[in-house]
Amino acid sequence: MATFKEKVERLRETHFLAPLGVDLEDIAEVEYLSPMLGGGDLIEAEVYSSIRRPSQDKAPGINRILNRFLRAVYSKLEEEIRYLF
Numbered sequence: 001m002a003t004f005k006e007k008v009e010r011l012r013e014t015h016f017l018a019p020l021g022v023d024l025e026d027i028a029e030v031e032y033l034s035p036m037l038g039g040g041d042l043i044e045a046e047v048y049s050s051i052r053r054p055s056q057d058k059a060p061g062i063n064r065i066l067n068r069f070l071r072a073v074y075s076k077l078e079e080e081i082r083y084l085f
Contacts, residue, residue: 008080016063047082
């Protein structure tokens with residue numbers, strides 16, 4: 001039986017895939033910033049608001065996870081969900 005942390009990790013790996021690498025060598029004189037990878041400084045109210053405000057059948061990001069699911073698991077996975085935002 002998987003632990004809670006293992007289940008969260010599987011959820012993250014399944015629904016929050018890493019972006020594909022792209023070769024940008026041919027674009028001259030452009031400085032690209034490092035990507036921000038979760039764990040930002042969003043406060044709980046901001047994340048909760050972004051889940052509660054839109055329709056429950058909408059997905060708030062590119063991960064396509066419906067608000068209906070995020071609302072259902074928010075109380076148990078609050079810290080993990082904040083990390084994903």
